[in-house]
Amino acid sequence: MSVDGVGTEQVGGGADEPGWDVDPDxxxxxxxxxxxxRQIRAWREAAGMRACEFGAAIGYGEDLVRKVEGGRRIPRPEFLDRSDEVLGAGGKIAAMKRDVAQVRYPKKVRDLASVEARAVELAAYVAHGLHGLLQTPGHARALFEARQPPYSQDEVERMVAGRMARQAIFDRTPSPALSFVQEESALRRPIGGTLEWRRQLERLLEIGKLRNVILQVMPTHREAHPGMxxxxxxxxxxxxxxxxxxxxAFxxxxxxxxxxxxxxxxxxxxIRAEALxxxxxxxxxxxxxxET
Structure with missing residues (x-):
């Protein structure tokens, strides 16, 4: 889920953290x-540090510090940890990581992840492409980069990270019962190029062998079915x-x-009955x- 290398800058000798601007909506x-x-700024001012000094101390640029303090940039966990340490907040700033994590991804992604996180059973048929829970980061990135009109690279990385975060569903205990049916064509389209295609197929094999997952493919030669x-x-x-x-439907x-x-x-x-x-x-x- 890393976004390293995206949106970085050099300001005053400190590296701006790759990150995401806040969606005003x-x-x-x-x-x-x-x-x-506001909390970070209050701690910084109480410590008698200017924004540029604070940025240098935690390893980030002054511009990023001002964006975070102004509520325009979502700080990453590392930023909050370093801030807590440098300002001597005794864990009070680091504790805000949980609040920030809840709004880190786009709202529609958060809403979907919240519903999936509560599910004890999930059944999904996808008519085109692969279900988001089954995608590798490279596969998801290639799909987002292909959209028109194009997303900015910052938006692409944020959506990829959000999609990958949803896959925590596979690590839940107790494990939910997960069932997926995919069209055969989704296996044969080399999304992201040959190497990424292979990674995606290997990931499907890995997921398909999980005891709580039923993964099925609808063969291309099947005639019309209810998911068309x-x-x-x-x-x-x-x-x-x-x-x-x-x-x-509906x-x-x-x-x-x-x-x-x-x-x-x-x-x-x-659909399941007609699939492999x-x-x-x-x-x-x-x-x-x-064959790849």
Missing amino acids: DESGVAVVAAVG DGDIDVLKFKDGSAVGRSHG NGRRVTDAKQLRILELRYGV TTRETLTLIEQVLG
């Missing part, structure tokens, strides 16, 4: 980052509630109504990997 993010910035009109996602939670979404809206959820589950069940088994899927992925 993200109200919660703006409030958190502004509060953190768009992706399907269904997530179930510990309290028995669920949420679902499909591009081809105008693409998220649904929680039991009847609508049953429709999505029915469609997904048929897990063993057949892993064999196919190994075959494609051997």
